[in-house]
Amino acid sequence: MNEFAPVLDDEAIAVARVLANDHVADVVEALNHEPHETAVELLCAVPFERLVEIFDQPELENAPKLTEALPRSKASELLTAMSVDRAADILRELDAAARSELLGALAPPLRATLLSILGYPEGSAASIMTTEFVSVPSDWTVGRTLDYIRKVERTRETVYAIYIVDPETQLLLRATGLRRLITGEPEDLILSVAPDRMPVTVTPLTDRETLAQTISKYDLLALPVVDHGRILGIVTVDDIIDTMVEETTEDVHRFGGMEALDEPYMKMGFLAMIQKRAGWLCALFLSEMLTANAMQSYEGELEKAIVLTLFIPLIMSSGGNSGSQATSLVIRALALREIGLRDWWRVALRELPTGLVLGSILGVVGICRIMLWQYLGLYDYGPHWMLIAATVGAALVGIVAFGSLSGSMLPFALKRIGFDPASASAPFVATLVDVTGLVIYFSVALVILRGTLL
Amino acid sequence: MNEFAPVLDDEAIAVARVLANDHVADVVEALNHEPHETAVELLCAVPFERLVEIFDQPELENAPKLTEALPRSKASELLTAMSVDRAADILRELDAAARSELLGALAPPLRATLLSILGYPEGSAASIMTTEFVSVPSDWTVGRTLDYIRKVERTRETVYAIYIVDPETQLLLRATGLRRLITGEPEDLILSVAPDRMPVTVTPLTDRETLAQTISKYDLLALPVVDHGRILGIVTVDDIIDTMVEETTEDVHRFGGMEALDEPYMKMGFLAMIQKRAGWLCALFLSEMLTANAMQSYEGELEKAIVLTLFIPLIMSSGGNSGSQATSLVIRALALREIGLRDWWRVALRELPTGLVLGSILGVVGICRIMLWQYLGLYDYGPHWMLIAATVGAALVGIVAFGSLSGSMLPFALKRIGFDPASASAPFVATLVDVTGLVIYFSVALVILRGTLL
Numbered sequence: 058m059n060e061f062a063p064v065l066d067d068e069a070i071a072v073a074r075v076l077a078n079d080h081v082a083d084v085v086e087a088l089n090h091e092p093h094e095t096a097v098e099l100l101c102a103v104p105f106e107r108l109v110e111i112f113d114q115p116e117l118e119n120a121p122k123l124t125e126a127l128p129r130s131k132a133s134e135l136l137t138a139m140s141v142d143r144a145a146d147i148l149r150e151l152d153a154a155a156r157s158e159l160l161g162a163l164a165p166p167l168r169a170t171l172l173s174i175l176g177y178p179e180g181s182a183a184s185i186m187t188t189e190f191v192s193v194p195s196d197w198t199v200g201r202t203l204d205y206i207r208k209v210e211r212t213r214e215t216v217y218a219i220y221i222v223d224p225e226t227q228l229l230l231r232a233t234g235l236r237r238l239i240t241g242e243p244e245d246l247i248l249s250v251a252p253d254r255m256p257v258t259v260t261p262l263t264d265r266e267t268l269a270q271t272i273s274k275y276d277l278l279a280l281p282v283v284d285h286g287r288i289l290g291i292v293t294v295d296d297i298i299d300t301m302v303e304e305t306t307e308d309v310h311r312f313g314g315m316e317a318l319d320e321p322y323m324k325m326g327f328l329a330m331i332q333k334r335a336g337w338l339c340a341l342f343l344s345e346m347l348t349a350n351a352m353q354s355y356e357g358e359l360e361k362a363i364v365l366t367l368f369i370p371l372i373m374s375s376g377g378n379s380g381s382q383a384t385s386l387v388i389r390a391l392a393l394r395e396i397g398l399r400d401w402w403r404v405a406l407r408e409l410p411t412g413l414v415l416g417s418i419l420g421v422v423g424i425c426r427i428m429l430w431q432y433l434g435l436y437d438y439g440p441h442w443m444l445i446a447a448t449v450g451a452a453l454v455g456i457v458a459f460g461s462l463s464g465s466m467l468p469f470a471l472k473r474i475g476f477d478p479a480s481a482s483a484p485f486v487a488t489l490v491d492v493t494g495l496v497i498y499f500s501v502a503l504v505i506l507r508g509t510l511l
Numbered sequence: 512m513n514e515f516a517p518v519l520d521d522e523a524i525a526v527a528r529v530l531a532n533d534h535v536a537d538v539v540e541a542l543n544h545e546p547h548e549t550a551v552e553l554l555c556a557v558p559f560e561r562l563v564e565i566f567d568q569p570e571l572e573n574a575p576k577l578t579e580a581l582p583r584s585k586a587s588e589l590l591t592a593m594s595v596d597r598a599a600d601i602l603r604e605l606d607a608a609a610r611s612e613l614l615g616a617l618a619p620p621l622r623a624t625l626l627s628i629l630g631y632p633e634g635s636a637a638s639i640m641t642t643e644f645v646s647v648p649s650d651w652t653v654g655r656t657l658d659y660i661r662k663v664e665r666t667r668e669t670v671y672a673i674y675i676v677d678p679e680t681q682l683l684l685r686a687t688g689l690r691r692l693i694t695g696e697p698e699d700l701i702l703s704v705a706p707d708r709m710p711v712t713v714t715p716l717t718d719r720e721t722l723a724q725t726i727s728k729y730d731l732l733a734l735p736v737v738d739h740g741r742i743l744g745i746v747t748v749d750d751i752i753d754t755m756v757e758e759t760t761e762d763v764h765r766f767g768g769m770e771a772l773d774e775p776y777m778k779m780g781f782l783a784m785i786q787k788r789a790g791w792l793c794a795l796f797l798s799e800m801l802t803a804n805a806m807q808s809y810e811g812e813l814e815k816a817i818v819l820t821l822f823i824p825l826i827m828s829s830g831g832n833s834g835s836q837a838t839s840l841v842i843r844a845l846a847l848r849e850i851g852l853r854d855w856w857r858v859a860l861r862e863l864p865t866g867l868v869l870g871s872i873l874g875v876v877g878i879c880r881i882m883l884w885q886y887l888g889l890y891d892y893g894p895h896w897m898l899i900a901a902t903v904g905a906a907l908v909g910i911v912a913f914g915s916l917s918g919s920m921l922p923f924a925l926k927r928i929g930f931d932p933a934s935a936s937a938p939f940v941a942t943l944v945d946v947t948g949l950v951i952y953f954s955v956a957l958v959i960l961r962g963t964l965l
Contacts, residue, residue, distance in 0.1 A: 080708065082728045116728065207694050216690045217671055217732075235689055236670045240661050254534065273756060274536045274570065276749040278671075278732065294748055295730040298755070302727060305759050306843050312766060313839020313937065314832050322844040323857065330861075331868055334836050338911075341832050342873050346880055348824035353890050359820060363813055366820045370802035370827055370945055377831075378768050378795050378938040382788050385767020389760050390776040403777065407784075414785055419796050426800055436807050457792075483767065483937030484832040491824055 076103055085114045093119065097126045105131075109138045112147070115299050118324070121150040124159070133162035140214050141167075142187035142296065145174040149184075174290075182268055183261035185300065186282045186290030187214045194224035195231070199250060200243030206235070215293050218279040220256070221247055228286040232256035234278075258283040259292070265300045270394065272297050308392075311477065312385070314341065314484035337482075344488045348373075351495045358499060362510040364438055365502055368423075368449050369495070375419055376456040376494040377487030380464030383408055384486045387468045391478050401469040405462060412461030419457055420450035441509045448505045452498040459497060460490045530557055539568045547573065551580045559585075563592045566601070569753050572778070575604040578613070587616035594668050595621075596641035596750065599628040603638075628744075636722055637715035639754065640736045640744030641668045648678035649685070653704060654697030660689070669747050672733040674710070675701055682740040686710035688732075712737040713746070719754045724848065726751050762846075765931065766839070768795065768938035791936075798942045802827075805949040812953060816964040818892055819956055822877075822903050823949070829873055830910040830948040831941030834918030837862050838940045841922045845932050855923040859916060866915030873911055874904035895963045902959045906952040913951060914944045 075087045076099060088096050088111070100108060100123060112120060112135055124132050124147055136144045136159060148156050148171060160168050170188050177183035191213055193202050206216050219238060221231040233251035241250040258281045259268060272280050272294055279291040307317035316333040318325055325333075352359070359366060387404060390396045396404065427446040430436045438445050464486045468478035503511060529541045530553060542550050542565070554562060554577060566574060566589055578586050578601055590598045590613060602610050602625060614622050624642050631637035645667055647656050660670050673692060675685040687705035695704040712735045713722060726734050726748055733745040761771035770787040772779055779787075806813070813820060841858060844850045850858065881900040884890045892899050918940045922932035957965055 080711065080729060082730075086728075114730075203693065206690075210690055210694050235693070236660075236664055239657060239689070239693065240664050257534065269752075269756075273749070273752045274540075275534060276536075276568075278748075294732075294752070295727070298723075298727045298748070298752065301752070301755055301759075302723075302847070305755075305762075306847065308759075308763070309766065309839050309843045312763065313835050315836045315839070318840070321847070321849045322840050323849060323854075323861075327861075327865070330865055334833075334865070335869055335872055338829070338832055338836070338869055338873065339876060342825070342829055342876060345825050345828045348828075349821050349880075352821040352824070356817070356821075360817055363810070363817070366813060366823070367803050367806040367810075369820070369823060370806070370949065371796070371799050373824055374799045374802075374938075374941060374945060375792070375796055377941065378792055379788075381767045381936070381938050382769045382792070383767075385763050385769070386772070386776050389763045393756070393760065393775070395775045395777060400777075407777075407781075411781070411784055411788070415789055415792055418789055419792065422793060422796060426803075482835070483941075484828075484835050487828060487831065487937075487941065491828060495824065 073099065073102075076107070081107075081110045081114060082116065084111055085117045089116075089118045093122065093126070096123060100127065101131075105134070105138070108135060113139050113143050115143065115146065115296075118321075121147050125151065125155055129158075129162065132159060137163060137167060140187050141170060141174070141189055142185055142214075142290075145171055145184070149175055149179065177261055180265050181261060182259045182263040182280070182282045182292055183289060185265075185268075185296050186261075186292050187296075188290040189214050190218065190220065190279070190281075190288070190291040191216050192220040192222050192229075192288060193247060195221050195246070195248055196224050197247050198243065199238060199241035199245050199247055202247050203238060203243070206238075215279055215291070218277070218281075218291065219247075220281055220288055220291075221251055222288065226286075229256070229258070229281060229283055229288045232281065256281060258288075260284065261289060265304060266392065268292055269297050269301045269304070308388075308479040311479045312388070312482050314338075314482040337484075341484050341488050345491060347492045348495055351492055351499075355495075355499045358502065358511050362502070362506065364445060364510075365448075365498075369498070371423070372449065372452055372456055372498050373491050373494045374487075375416075375453060376460035376490040377483075378460070379412060379415055379457045380460035380467075380486035380490045381483040383412075383461045383464035384467055384481050384483065387465045388478050388481060391468055391472065398469060398472060401466065404465050404469070408461045408465040409458060412458035413454060415461065416454035416457030420453040423453055424450040439510075441506065444505055444509055448498075448502045451505065452501040455497045455501065456490070456494045459493055460486075463489055463493075527553065527556075530561070535561075535564045535568060536570065538565055539571045543570070543572045547576065547580070550577060554581065555585075559588070559592070562589060567593050567597050569597065569600065569750075572775075575601050579605065579609055583612075583616065586613060590625075591617060591621060594641050595624060595628070595643055596639055596668075596744075599625055599638070603629060603633065631715055634719050635715060636713045636717040636734070636736045636746055637743060639719075639722075639750050640715075640746045641750075642744040643668045644672065644674065644733070644735075644742070644745040645670050646674040646676050646683075646742060647701060649675050649700070649702055650678050651701050652697065653692060653695035653699050653701055656701050657692060657697070660692075669733055669745070672731070672735075672745065673701075674735055674742055674745075675705055676742065680740075683710070683712065683735060683737055683742045686735065710735060712742075714738065715743060719758055720846065722746055723751050723755045723758070762842075762933045765933045766842070766936050768792070768936040791938075795938050795942050799945060801946045802949055805946055805953075809949075809953045812956065812965050816956070816960065818899060818964075819902070819952075823952070825877070826903065826906055826910055826952050827945050827948045828941075829870075829907060830914035830944040831937075832914070833866060833869055833911045834914035834921075834940040834944045835937040837866075837915045837918035838921055838935050838937065841919045842932050842935060845922055845926060852923060852926060855920065858919050858923070862915045862919040863912060866912035867908060869915065870908035870911030874907040877907055878904040893964075895960065898959055898963055902952075902956045905959065906955040909951045909955065910944070910948045913947055914940075917943055917947075 076084055210216050217235045219233050222229055231251040237250040257275050261282055261284050279293045281288045282290050310317040315337050318333055424446045431438055431442050467481040471481050472478040530538050664670050671689045673687050676683055685705040691704040711729050715736055715738050733747045735742045736744050764771040769791050772787055878900045885892055885896050921935040925935050926932040
């Protein structure tokens with residue numbers, strides 16, 4: 058044995074084994090961990106059918122780049138063989154030049170289908186639908202439909218949902234399931250095994266959130282996308298699940314006070330990450346500068362009663378915290394359609410008393426804290442300490458109530474002017490509440506402490 | 512016509528019409544809007560088959576209370592006819608007395624199944640699985656399996672996933688789909704239409720999050736729950752979707768800084784709402800009290816340089832905001848399994864430089880703000896205004912870097928000690944960062960302003 062002979066990399070062998078035998082989802086996971094060059098090499102060596110399976114997984118990272126790296130003829134064969142919705146996803150992320158080159162190499166009917174899907178805005182039902190579904194004319198029998206499904210099974214994303222259309226007008230009439238189909242008599246008409254009700258449908262422009270809600274409400278495996286009564290394609294439940302996961306990620310990022318990342322955290326470039334975060338951070342910083350202005354205008358009071366400054370962070374943060382609670386409640390209730398835009402006053406009527414009670418609880422705790430420190434001799438708040446305690450307590454009631462109220466109204470306001478209510482992030486609410494919190498605090502102090510400290 | 516005759520309530524008529532004709536999901540929605548008594552009355556009038564359909568919807572609110580309100584014999588018939596997983600859900604939410612009374616009226620095999628499901632912790636795979644699935648011995652043919660499915664179709668939640676077990680040991684061998692089955696020859700063995708690979712399975716104790724991830728990764732319609740090689744039940748994709756929606760709601764509530772509500776916002780009682788929010792609010796308030804202590808210990812510096820207090824809210828909130836961004840990123844990356852516990856140092860190595868750059872950006876903006884106000888004569892920060900600007904700028908770098916770092920580490924720490932990382936709420940992070948932020952600010956001030964203002 059020659060010890061200088063090239064030795065196969067252990068990891069490459071392991072990946073190659075996974076590539077050949079494992080569930081395609083595990084193959085994709087393994088490929089995602091490989092550097093680009095290795096991934097391309099491995100993909101070129103894989104049998105074509107497996108290649109199609111791999112690219113059909115939306116979890117495959119950098120699929121557009123990998124497609125570009127394949128030999129042109131293989132790439133267009135791949136796009137032809139894979140599911141239409143995934144092919145559209147991949148093409149959408151390529152730059153215009155690469156996209157038109159790849160599209161040009163495809164058969165005209167497929168090219169036309171892909172172009173029409175690509176024409177719809179990202180995230181709309183039509184942009185994530187597949188055109189590979191089963192539809193049959195209403196004059197077919199159960200037996201004929203079954204024979205047809207057996208023939209096309211391999212080329213359809215799902216055969217469990219079967220759409221029945223008018224043989225003349227092609228208008229969608231009914232939907233049924235394969236489970237109902239196999240219980241029917243072969244010579245019966247297909248309509249005999251369909252429920253006597255129009256199926257639930259969506260329009261090409263239905264947004265992802267509504268898609269998820271509709272499929273979850275009606276427990277469907279696929280939703281038909283219908284335009285002027287004709288079915289253009291279907292959105293399947295696994296696409297919806299992927300969409301829901303993405304949507305949640307975006308919402309969590311937004312609620313954290315930043316733009317949503319569209320790449321995994323560890324894969325995001327350093328500069329791109331700064332870009333996504335600096336914008337909101339600067340906007341919040343600039344708004345928060347108003348607190349400095351507010352403080353400046355109370356400078357006289359601050360000089361006379363420095364003891365007031367001690368509680369500024371405590372009081373301000375309480376407003377932000379109660380606001381953040383209210384915002385998260387309302388964002389979620391809006392997303393789940395438990396409440397709509399016109400329910401804003403109902404929510405306000407709930408949040409105001411809730412905020413007053415919560416503020417009173419914190420107020421009592423705050424007063425106890427000051428009394429305790431004073432009695433135990435941990436700190437001397439001066440001769441007017443009881444008035445200071447009263448100021449802190451009263452300010453907390455006002456600030457927490459104001460925080461809850463404005464935190465709950467912010468998502469409504471954003472939705473009203475056409476923004477995503479989830480943009481009402483916790484930092485956004487805190488900033489909104491901070492300036493007002495200071496004004497409330499100093500106003501309460503002016504009333505309670507006038508003639509003594511101020 | 513007698514104008515005093517009882518007139519049927521218009522709304523009741525509308526609901527009754529919906530009850531008879533509409534999609535069951537719409538029926539449930541209509542029922543949810545009715546008061547309890549009306550709902551019970553309407554349900555008693557509905558044909559039994561429809562009643563079962565209605566109760567099979569997890570969206571039906573107060574299903575346990577409604578079940579209790581039905582005549583006992585109808586209730587036990589209902590529990591027998593409905594899907595086992597929903598029956599278990601309903602029984603789980605009843606109080607112990609009502610639960611055992613209803614269980615006692617059921618046939619012994621069903622009672623045993625329900626008791627075993629109820630024995631598993633809430634949210635585990637076994638607690639949401641259904642036992643109504645299709646499994647056949649591996650020595651059956653395709654034709655025999657199809658005949659069997661035709662017979663049991665009505666009583667199974669899904670017939671699209673077919674599990675093949677060893678005829679002797681009952682161990683799970685393979686899984687296949689109805690779509691593969693109908694393409695097979697009737698006289699072939701069922702194994703001939705199954706992929707040559709063990710199906711993806713979960714254990715009875717698998718948590719909801721992993722269930723959602725597994726079903727989404729492998730694009731399955733159902734996941735078998737397997738114990739010691741035997742299949743106990745399956746979790747179907749529509750249960751998973753409902754679970755994902757619930758999970759997201761809980762996460763959003765937690766991230767907003769409160770306990771997750773388990774009821775819709777508008778249905779939650781006032782006191783229950785206060786309870787869910789007051790706990791975290793008080794805990795955060797008590798921790799935030801440390802800021803008052805920190806301020807007290809810097810009282811000497813505050814008196815000498817009141818101008819420093821002007822920027823306290825601005826500087827502290829920036830730390831909280833950057834921390835909230837980092838936390839939301841890490842929570843989501845952990846939930847998606849993009850990173851694991853042992854990746855904490857990789858994240859720290861990303862967040863530290865990110866925080867330093869973001870802090871520098873804010874620092875520059877802050878310094879410009881002070882210079883601008885000074886030059887324009889909007890405010891006079893005194894003779895040492897350049898040193899004050901430097902203090903604010905340097906403190907921002909330190910605080911934003913510290914915020915990003917600790918915000919990103921908090922979810923790891925919580926996960927490490929066994930808590931849900933999503934409990935690392937934005938308010939939690941802000942509170943954590945506030946005290947340290949003050950200490951950083953005053954330490955920087957002591958270094959830069961010693962000999963001049965301090």
